[in-house]
Amino acid sequence: MHARFYAPEAREVGSEIALPEDEAQHLSRVLRLGPGDPLAVFNGDGDEFGAVVAAISKARITVRLVSRATAQDELSIALTLAQAVLKGDKMDDVVRDAVMLGIATVQPLVTARSEVTLAALTRGARRERWHRIAVSSAKQCGRALVPAIAPPIMFDGPTSLAHLPAPLFILVEPGALERPGSVADVSDTAPAAATLVVGPEGGWDAAELARCASHVHPLGLGALTLRADAAAIVATAALLTRWKLL
Amino acid sequence: MHARFYAPEAREVGSEIALPEDEAQHLSRVLRLGPGDPLAVFNGDGDEFGAVVAAISKARITVRLVSRATAQDELSIALTLAQAVLKGDKMDDVVRDAVMLGIATVQPLVTARSEVTLAALTRGARRERWHRIAVSSAKQCGRALVPAIAPPIMFDGPTSLAHLPAPLFILVEPGALERPGSVADVSDTAPAAATLVVGPEGGWDAAELARCASHVHPLGLGALTLRADAAAIVATAALLTRWKLL
Numbered sequence: 356m357h358a359r360f361y362a363p364e365a366r367e368v369g370s371e372i373a374l375p376e377d378e379a380q381h382l383s384r385v386l387r388l389g390p391g392d393p394l395a396v397f398n399g400d401g402d403e404f405g406a407v408v409a410a411i412s413k414a415r416i417t418v419r420l421v422s423r424a425t426a427q428d429e430l431s432i433a434l435t436l437a438q439a440v441l442k443g444d445k446m447d448d449v450v451r452d453a454v455m456l457g458i459a460t461v462q463p464l465v466t467a468r469s470e471v472t473l474a475a476l477t478r479g480a481r482r483e484r485w486h487r488i489a490v491s492s493a494k495q496c497g498r499a500l501v502p503a504i505a506p507p508i509m510f511d512g513p514t515s516l517a518h519l520p521a522p523l524f525i526l527v528e529p530g531a532l533e534r535p536g537s538v539a540d541v542s543d544t545a546p547a548a549a550t551l552v553v554g555p556e557g558g559w560d561a562a563e564l565a566r567c568a569s570h571v572h573p574l575g576l577g578a579l580t581l582r583a584d585a586a587a588i589v590a591t592a593a594l595l596t597r598w599k600l601l
Numbered sequence: 602m603h604a605r606f607y608a609p610e611a612r613e614v615g616s617e618i619a620l621p622e623d624e625a626q627h628l629s630r631v632l633r634l635g636p637g638d639p640l641a642v643f644n645g646d647g648d649e650f651g652a653v654v655a656a657i658s659k660a661r662i663t664v665r666l667v668s669r670a671t672a673q674d675e676l677s678i679a680l681t682l683a684q685a686v687l688k689g690d691k692m693d694d695v696v697r698d699a700v701m702l703g704i705a706t707v708q709p710l711v712t713a714r715s716e717v718t719l720a721a722l723t724r725g726a727r728r729e730r731w732h733r734i735a736v737s738s739a740k741q742c743g744r745a746l747v748p749a750i751a752p753p754i755m756f757d758g759p760t761s762l763a764h765l766p767a768p769l770f771i772l773v774e775p776g777a778l779e780r781p782g783s784v785a786d787v788s789d790t791a792p793a794a795a796t797l798v799v800g801p802e803g804g805w806d807a808a809e810l811a812r813c814a815s816h817v818h819p820l821g822l823g824a825l826t827l828r829a830d831a832a833a834i835v836a837t838a839a840l841l842t843r844w845k846l847l
Contacts, residue, residue, distance in 0.1 A: 427824055427825065428824055451828075452828075452831060455825055455826075455827055455828060455831065456825070456835070457823065457825060495826065495828070496825040496826045496827070496828075497775075497824070497825055497826050498825060529743075537845075537847070538842050538847055539842075539845045576847050577703065577841075577846070577847050578673055578674055578743070579673065579701055579702070579703060579742040579743055579744065580701075580741065580742045580743050581701055581742070582697075582698075582701060582741070582742075585698060585701065585834065588831065588834060588835065588838075589702070589834065589838045589847075592834075592835045592838035592839050592842070593838050593839075593841075593842040593847050595823075595839075596784050596785075596838070596839040596842040596843055597842055599783075599785040600823070601783070601784055601822050601823050601835075601839050
């Protein structure tokens with residue numbers, strides 16, 4: 356199998372396109388490919404191509420798209436992960452895992468117990484960073500589609516979630532609610548779209564949960580306390596299994 | 602809720618026991634508890650106690666067990682994770698996650714494509730390290746039982762797996778087999794025990810898979826390539842969901 360590169364400009368067989376700078380570096384410095392060498396290319400919008408290196412100069416590397424290839428099938432459900440931003444680089448891991456499991460969109464949230472502000476996320480160019488991580492994960496897991504990273508938003512009740520695809524499931528930690536549903540209570544017919552809402556390290560504020568109670572389905576995952584950065588991958592795997600998509 | 606400590610000697614209410622050294626350090630240096638302060642104690646065999654600090658000296662810290670507490674329920678299935686040892690500290694993460702998901706036993710494997718030998722694992726005291734990680738994960742997720750870390754073994758066909766509880770499921774990467782079963786093909790009635798076998802970074806050698814074909818159920822998890830250190834957590838979550846245990 357040929358090495359696989361992300362080239363968002365790839366659209367038409369026969370065209371010659373430039374690789375993004377970090378992809379170009381990987382091609383020439385790490386893999387040491389040269390003109391004429393074959394490679395695989397995906398554009399992040401779901402298209403996959405066979406290609407060859409066309410030209411290498413100091414300034415840029417161009418590749419020629421020689422054939423359309425079969426892209427990896429996407430899940431039949433458009434699943435959005437609305438994830439409270441976690442501390443340090445834990446959010447990076449969540450984004451990486453979400454892409455690997457076939458999530459369609461990541462919606463970063465700032466919640467009552469988040470230890471970060473929207474301003475700090477913007478200043479730190481975190482969204483751009485998460486996009487790069489999504490690209491890298493798509494390369495590794497074989498997806499031709501790079502999930503969208505939506506601009507981070509404040510989670511302040513149901514209105515802030517109104518734009519997210521229903522049904523919405525909100526993951527709650529053990530003991531946070533009297534009787535959250537379990538994944539076995541979720542209909543086993545996969546919806547066309549859905550949203551999974553996952554909280555930060557400190558869990559949800561009781562007022563937060565109460566405010567959105569009528570708009571989201573609370574979902575518990577057994578009695579054990581999951582690490583905050585593992586909650587999304589476990590809940591996603593559970594829902595996909597319930598819907599026979601894994 | 603009181604801070605929670607691992608004390609393998611804790612057996613009988615009324616007795617006074619010493620804490621292991623690292624737990625003692627955590628109690629006195631990090632949490633700065635003193636004589637009379639309340640704490641929670643679990644022994645790793647499934648028992649949970651209320652306790653108070655009895656005495657603190659330079660050499661050791663003793664606690665008095667004052668009441669038996671309700672331990673976290675364990676899963677109704679004794680699930681063994683037979684995991685090929687991964688590179689670097691990735692195996693640490695697998696052990697941590699397995700404990701968090703309720704696994705009963707971890708059986709480290711050295712496989713055809715493993716980049717480590719049994720001798721190196723012994724020399725590096727890796728089993729002791731994984732035990733410490735299991736303790737730490739049990740503390741965090743609330744389990745009173747610390748899963749056993751079995752001595753690493755060579756995976757060389759069905760005989761090497763004969764001691765592991767049946768049914769055995771072997772996770773196979775996309776494309777490794779013509780038609781592996783999916784988790785939806787697994788009976789939805791939870792067995793009393795089972796084993797999940799997960800391979801190393803390079804996946805299974807074809808001969809390895811062929812040799813154990815009659816003894817294990819091959820299990821695929823969708824079309825995407827999972828990171829080696831995420832495979833066990835995803836497969837465990839999927840099986841527990843299938844069995845309505847999550």
